[in-house]
Amino acid sequence: MIAITGASGQLGQFVVQGLLKHTAAANIVALVRNVTKATALSELGVTVRQADYNQPDTLATALHGVEKLLLISSSEVGQRVPQHQAVIHAAKQQGVALLAYTSVLHADSNPMLLAAEHKATEQAIHDAGIPAVILRNGWYTENYTQSVADHIASGIVMGCAGDGKFYTASRQDYADAAVAVLLATEPQAGKVYELAGDTGFTLSEYAAEISRLTGKGVHYHNVTPAEYASFLCELGLPGAFAAVLADSEAQAAIGALADSSKTLSRLLGRATTPWQHSLQARLKIPV
Structure with a gap:
């Protein structure tokens, strides 16, 4: 059996749907x-089990009989390492044959604050001695397109990434990559995949594309990391998380989220979804 943590989340649901095709x-x-919030998955015939990162006693039972496990990184920034360690421990205890983990692009050398927990998790997996494959996912295109309505309303894309390029891919692309790895016939243990979109864009180019598609005047306004963190706080984000996101953009300015290796498209056997297409889809403009 193949198990997916966070299966009712945005990425997890795509992975489940992808697996069901094969x-x-x-x-x-x-x-x-x-489990009461996962009825849609149950209706698909998928086995649904409770597995709470913060309740380790639920994890060993949840992983009984599981051969392959996709550990989708927790959404609780700042608490990820102990949560992930609990899953890793349970996976080893249950004899999981392959653990796949969704890390971050170039986790071993990435200077982003966000990368620290991923690097620590990768080390915990290594120390546990469990057969594993690491999926180092870059930025999701949806990280930006989800806010496009606000960009249009204000006429501004705010950020602190300067001219740094984001080699993003769609959430569907990353889910399809996870499915490919989980169903691969060749051994995956020990592999590390640096996954990113085929092409990159700056936030100035992103703003210009919004303008082109909508006819609205939208431009990129570059600010300092502190100013951007303050802006995010005004939108309602917790201060600590706003600081992490601002740091991510500041590091992107010097290439932390750039990768032109096209490893993702080779794994998929197709081109990654162009960021322009994801933007058009969000705007409900036919591609």
Whole structure:
């Protein structure tokens, strides 16, 4: 059986849907914090089990009989390492044959604050001695397109990335990559994939594309990391998380989220989704 943590989340749902195209629902285990909120997965015939990162005693039971496990990184920045370690411990205890982990691009050398927990998790996996494959995901295009309505309304894309390029891919692309690895016939243990979109863009180019598609005047306004963090706080983000996001953009300015290796498209066997297409889809403009 193949299990997916965070299966009811945005990435997890795409992974489950992808697996269902290639294997029977009986082979898939959706691990979720609250099973009552995963009825849609149950209706697909997928086995749903409770697995709470903060309740380690639920994890060993949830992983019973699981051969392959996709550990989707926790959304709780600042608490990820102990949460991930609990899953890793349970996976080893249950004899999971392959653990796949969604890390971040170039985690071993990435200077972003956000990368520290991923690097620590990768080390914990290594120290546990469990067979593993690391999926170092770059930025999701949706990180920006989800806010396009606000960009149009204000006429501004605010950020602190300067002329740094983001080699983003769609959430669907990263999910399809995870499916490819989980279903691969060749051994995956020990592999590390640096995954990013085929092409990159600056936030100035992103703003210009919004203008082109909508006819609205939208431009990129570059500010200092401190100013950007303050802006995010005004939008309602917690201060610590706003600081992490501002740091990510500041590091992107010097290439932290750039990767032109096209490893992702080779793994997929197709080109990654152009960021322009993701933007058009968000705007409900036919591609």
